[in-house]
Structure formats: structure tokens, C-alpha cells
Amino acid sequence: GENVEQHPSTLSVQEGDSAVIKCTYSDSASNYFPWYKQELGKGPQLIIDIRSNVGEKKDQRIAVTLNKTAKHFSLHITETQPEDSAVYFCAASPSGGSNYKLTFGKGTLLTVNP
């Protein structure tokens, strides 16, 4: 089955700096890659996603890049703010009959210091 590795497990940055979280996946059939943000005591919330037919997607301060050849994708947050502090999860979903299943990485705790 699919295996998703996520790095780093913790990341601390100063307010205004950029943050980058990287994930690799094992199943070359995966074609959907979402990123979730989880604030303390809450459920994960989708912040951005990308499909295999594009290499990059942006939404204001957040961007995701995908390299299908290398089987890795990354989340980029620019001009970080204290409210960006949370746990971020990447995930991958394969195509085909089970394309509704997500395999998650173990998460990255991002701390943005004022």
C-alpha cells in the first residue's frame, strides 16, 4: 500500500519567515495530494490540495509543489504569522477503485514565534 513520509516533525520559524514542509510517497499511482492544518483540540482542516496534472498551486501565502518523477510534494508558507502555528499533515490518494482513501504523513508541528 501507499506510504507517506513527512519531514520535519517539528519546525520553528520567526514571524515573517518562510516555512517548508516536505513529503514523499511510494505509490506511483497516487494522483491527489492534500494538505491539512490541525489546530490544538480541533479536527484537521483542508488548506490546499494538488492533483497530478499540475506542478504547482498557490493560494495567497500558501503554495504546494509536486514532483511526480521524484514522488515528492511540498508545502510552502510565506510571511508566516503566529496564527499559522499548528500541526500540518500531508496525504496522498491513489487512483483507481480505492481512490477515496487517504494515507497521511505523521505530521509537522509548526511554531511561529512572534
Added chain:
Amino acid sequence: NAGVTQTPKFRILKIGQSMTLQCTQDMNHNYMYWYRQDPGMGLKLIYYSVGAGITDKGEVPNGYNVSRSTTEDFPLRLELAAPSQTSVYFCASSTGLAGFQETQYFGPGTRLLVL
């Protein structure tokens, strides 16, 4: 609409007790899921359902049961609680429509402590 709701928010169980975690969604989604989240381990899929009357096992189904009698509800049953089931449980749903079925929306979670 409220999205995905879960009850209770927190529960303490004794070893061997049983309980049902409730999950309801009001988005008319076909697909529903149960995950457990352990510290540093991400989310693991317990069971999922692609429609009323249809359920299937995920990655870690042992010790759990589910049913899906309506589109809206997807309860998770623990029959004989064990300390290993101490975790945070999340319910999620997705549309099931082609091209969008993967986008999952999560509930706020149920924190379960088994002593």
C-alpha cells in the same frame, strides 16, 4: 450547515466497557470515514463507508465495528474497550463525486481514555 459533528467530545471508559461514538454529516456526502490519531503517528483509517449499507475495513479495524443505515450517520462501536484504544477519534466525509471524492471534511473529534 454544521458539516461533520461528533459526540461525545470526551469520554473515560473502564477496560471491558463498550460505547458508541456518534458521527453525523449534513452535507449529503456519500463517503464517510473513521480515523484514530495517536501522538506522533498521524491519522490511521479504521473503517469507511461508500454509501448507506456499505462498509469496509481500513488499516486498523480490530476492536471496532461500524454501521451505516443512513447517508447522514456513521457510528463507531467499541465492544470491549482496551487501553490500546485510548486515542482521539475523527470522523470525516467526502462527496463521492468523480474528481472530488478524495477531499475529506473532518469533525472536531472525540477524545477517548480507557483506564
